[in-house]
Amino acid sequence: MFDIIDKAIINKLSGDISLVEEPYKKIAEELGITEREVLNRIKEFQDKEIIRRIGAILYHREVGYKWNAMVVWAVPQDSIEKTASLMCSFKEVTHCYERPTCSSWPYNIFTMIHGESKKQCESIVKQIYERVNSYDYKILYSLRELKKSSKKYF
Known part of the structure; x- marks a missing residue:
């Protein structure tokens, strides 16, 4: 069902995403593909309901919110x-x-x-x-x- 690139993208998205200006571009560079290919595959995963959402976790105490x-x-x-x-x-x-x-x-x-x-x-x-x-x-x-x-x- 998933090829090696699909699995790598899903793996990257299920971990910590780098805090950089273009995180999907960084993922693409790490996988040796284009940012457009990463985005297209994510869209396909969403269309097929393989991925429902991509969310961020805020560690509020670490950023000063007590x-x-x-x-x-x-x-x-x-x-x-x-x-x-x-x-x-x-x-x-x-x-x-x-x-x-x-x-x-x-x-x-x-x-x-x-x-x-x-x-x-x-x-x-x-x-x-x-x-x-x-x-x-x-x-x-x-x-x-x-x-x-x-x-x-x-």
Whole structure:
């Protein structure tokens, strides 16, 4: 199903990607192919749903953010897209996604906010609250940073 280049690209993408201006070009150079070929194969993997997404892991404590707040919001179904877009406009929001609700958990939008202090996180939450029409929310703080890793393939 996969040739040696496919396996090498998937392997590179499942590990740490270099923090360089053109990471796909660097991968291509390491594999002895063109950047266009790397990008074409990644697109093909996505089209075939072999790769769903390529994501970054932020080690927030290492970059100076000591506070980490997951804010859960109860947003009416017909306002989710507009509200999530507004939430994502805040640079402090690093994740924003929808989750199913249940009778004991009405919160369907989750946002992750990183800050240098608890007060800074709460200030951002207040600004979002005022901007999105005051939906019910809860702030859940991380007590410790858990190990973050990706599955390594090939």
